[in-house]
Amino acid sequence: GQQVMQIPQYQHVQEGEDFxxxxxxxxxxxxxxxxxxxxxxxxxFLIQLVKSGEVKKQKRLTFQFGEAKKNSSLHITATQTxxxxxxxxxxxxxxxxxxxxxxxxxxTVLP
Amino acid sequence: GAGVxxxxxxxxxxxxxxxxxxxxxxxxHTALYxxxxxxxxxxxxxxxxxxxxxxxxxxxxxxRFFAVRPEGSVSTLKIQRTERGDSAVYLxxxxxxxxxxxxxxxxxxxxx
Numbered sequence: 001g002q003q004v005m006q007i008p009q010y011q012h013v014q015e016g017e018d019f020x021x022x023x024x025x026x027x028x029x030x031x032x033x034x035x036x037x038x039x040x041x042x043x044x045f046l047i048q049l050v051k052s053g054e055v056k057k058q059k060r061l062t063f064q065f066g067e068a069k070k071n072s073s074l075h076i077t078a079t080q081t082x083x084x085x086x087x088x089x090x091x092x093x094x095x096x097x098x099x100x101x102x103x104x105x106x107x108t109v110l111p
Numbered sequence: 112g113a114g115v116x117x118x119x120x121x122x123x124x125x126x127x128x129x130x131x132x133x134x135x136x137x138x139x140h141t142a143l144y145x146x147x148x149x150x151x152x153x154x155x156x157x158x159x160x161x162x163x164x165x166x167x168x169x170x171x172x173x174x175r176f177f178a179v180r181p182e183g184s185v186s187t188l189k190i191q192r193t194e195r196g197d198s199a200v201y202l203x204x205x206x207x208x209x210x211x212x213x214x215x216x217x218x219x220x221x222x223x
Contacts, residue, residue: 004153006153033211033212035212041216042202042214042215042216042217043154043202043212043214044214045211045212045213048211088153088154090153090154096167097142097159097161097166097167098156098159098167098169098170099144099156099212100156101146101153101154101155101156102153103152103153104152104153106151
């Protein structure tokens, strides 16, 4: 079945440093979504990417979808303590409605 | 407006018992998903409903797990003969067609 892997599993950064998490799928994706889960909370939707090579920005967050639609990345510029949480990518294949989540990257921002 | 509501928030049960977990989706959302999340892991897909029917139940681990959505709104996840390995947070999410998922706060199930 479809597998979605994320690296790194954990990342500790000093406040103000940049952060990147990478997502790789074993199969070509029709779209990819990113979610953030704060400690003790539930996943909250951040963004969806659909097109090959697509890049979207939300303030300090930049999301990319690979040309082959099998990988994606999330980059945060100048991290803040409010960025703390676990970031998950989640992908769909073809017309499937099932959304497969990666294992997540847990971000800790040290003040 | 109201988000996805899951009850109970916590459930402790003994091995071998039967449990039911309830999900109230956002009004008007036709799609409903159940996921299971273990500590340090991403949400693991269990089942997806479109309306009243289970459109994809390929994630249910075995026949002890069953879910219903009889009127196309509230859904119940049912687990028979619970095992310690069933302990996890069970997340429900709902969405409009081709839209992002809105998750509830989950039910933390502990099987002793």
